[in-house]
Every structure is written in structure tokens, then in C-alpha cells.
Amino acid sequence: NAGVTQTPKFQVLKTGQSMTLQCAQDMNHNSMYWYRQDPGMGLRLIYYSASEGTTDKGEVPNGYNVSRLNKREFSLRLESAAPSQTSVYFCASRPGLEANEQFFGPGTRLTVL
Amino acid sequence: SQQGEEDPQALSIQEGENATMNCSYKTSINNLQWYRQNSGRGLVHLILIRSNEREKHSGRLRVTLDTSKKSSSLLITASRAADTASYFCATDGMTGRRALTFGSGTRLQVQP
Numbered sequence: 741n742a743g744v745t746q747t748p749k750f751q752v753l754k755t756g757q758s759m760t761l762q763c764a765q766d767m768n769h770n771s772m773y774w775y776r777q778d779p780g781m782g783l784r785l786i787y788y789s790a791s792e793g794t795t796d797k798g799e800v801p802n803g804y805n806v807s808r809l810n811k812r813e814f815s816l817r818l819e820s821a822a823p824s825q826t827s828v829y830f831c832a833s834r835p836g837l838e839a840n841e842q843f844f845g846p847g848t849r850l851t852v853l
Numbered sequence: 854s855q856q857g858e859e860d861p862q863a864l865s866i867q868e869g870e871n872a873t874m875n876c877s878y879k880t881s882i883n884n885l886q887w888y889r890q891n892s893g894r895g896l897v898h899l900i901l902i903r904s905n906e907r908e909k910h911s912g913r914l915r916v917t918l919d920t921s922k923k924s925s926s927l928l929i930t931a932s933r934a935a936d937t938a939s940y941f942c943a944t945d946g947m948t949g950r951r952a953l954t955f956g957s958g959t960r961l962q963v964q965p
Contacts, residue, residue, distance in 0.1 A: 782956050783896070783941070785952050841886070841898045
């Protein structure tokens with residue numbers, strides 16, 4: 741099992757450009773999450789998907805959209821990138837809402853100039 | 854805003870010493886979890902303590918939870934250089950989404 745995979749690992753964008761961060765898990769988990777981590781801080785929830793076909797906003801959703809393409813894949817899209825979106829983005833999955841532990845991907849380091 | 858506040862923000866100890874990290878949170882929880890993050894990597898789950906538990910052990914890890922004070926501590930005994938990492942507490946709240954809310958973390962440096 742690869743666990744949770746994220747692509748790309750690194751990305752540099754100019755202000756106003758768009759991009760999609762990809763996340764996939766091969767553990768047959770129902771719930772998936774997108775977090776961002778800014779320097780010296782913990783993770784903040786952007787969006788989550790409790791199950792295939794559902795998505796909901798987290799703590800900091802502005803400027804982002806998500807798609808739960810199928811049970812395996814959960815993508816995060818920046819339509820018009822801003823310097824404030826410079827961060828490390830982590831995808832995570834969880835077997836279901838009643839399960840406890842979350843499994844994290846390795847992260848995508850995004851810089852917006 | 855973040856649920857948890859961790860203390861200290863940074864900790865430097867010698868190999869073999871014990872490391873204690875504290876976490877405070879604000880709202881009622883189902884459970885509290887501790888995660889570890891090596892530099893440049895994703896988070897790895899270490900241990901979970903439920904709201905009706907007061908203490909839990911796993912190997913060299915000991916976690917306590919005081920729900921009346923809304924606080925938890927993580928003790929790493931006989932630390933090793935390989936324990937150098939950032940440690941985060943995360944609370945699993947009682948809202949429907951069951952998403953974790955993370956503290957700001959403690960950076961632990963274990964000197965060989």
C-alpha cells in the first residue's frame with residue numbers, strides 16, 4: 741500500500757495563476773481532508789469530504805475549491821492564487837467518521853509569487 | 854482559530870532525558886491525539902486518549918488527559934536523537950464532521 745499520495749511535491753505559481761493539487765489514497769477510506777500548514781503553526785482544515793459525493797468547508801475555505809472525484813481521490817483547486825496561499829498543503833484520510841486516526845500524505849509545498 | 858495551544862513551543866534536551874509537552878484546548882472533545890512531524894514530512898499518528906480516559910501508555914510514550922482543565926501532556930521517556938521532531942496535539946471534537954483541530958506544536962530537539 742502506498743497510503744496517501746500527493747502531487748506535486750513542490751510548485752511555484754505567479755499571482756493569479758490556477759492549479760490543482762492531487763491527492764489519492766489506496767486504503768479504501770471514506771473520509772478525506774485538506775489542511776494547510778503555515779510556518780510555525782499547526783494544521784488548519786480547508787475542506788473535507790466525509791464520504792464519496794460529499795464535501796464541506798473547514799476553517800479556512802476561502803480561495804479554494806475541492807472535488808471528491810471518487811472514493812480514492814480528493815483534489816484541491818486554487819482558481820486564482822494569491823501570496824497568502826503560500827503554504828504547505830497536506831491531504832489526509834480516515835476510514836470513516838467513527839474512526840479516529842488520520843493518515844497523512846507527504847505534503848505539497850506551494851509558493852505564490 | 855486553533856483549538857490547542859502547546860507549551861513549550863520549543864524544547865531542547867540531551868539524549869536519555871525525558872521530554873514533556875503540554876497541550877490545552879477550549880471545547881469538549883471525543884478524544885485527543887498526538888502526532889509527530891519530522892522536518893519536511895507529513896504527520897504520523899502516535900497515540901490517542903479518549904475523553905473518559907486519564908492516562909495511556911504506548912512504548913516510551915505516556916499521555917495524560919484532564920478534561921476538567923482541558924489539558925493534556927505527552928511524556929517521552931529516555932529520549933533518543935531520532936525523537937527530534939515537531940509534536941502536535943489534535944482534538945477530535947463533537948461536531949458532525951469529526952475533523953481534527955491541531956495545536957501549534959512543540960519543536961523537540963534531542964542532542965546526542
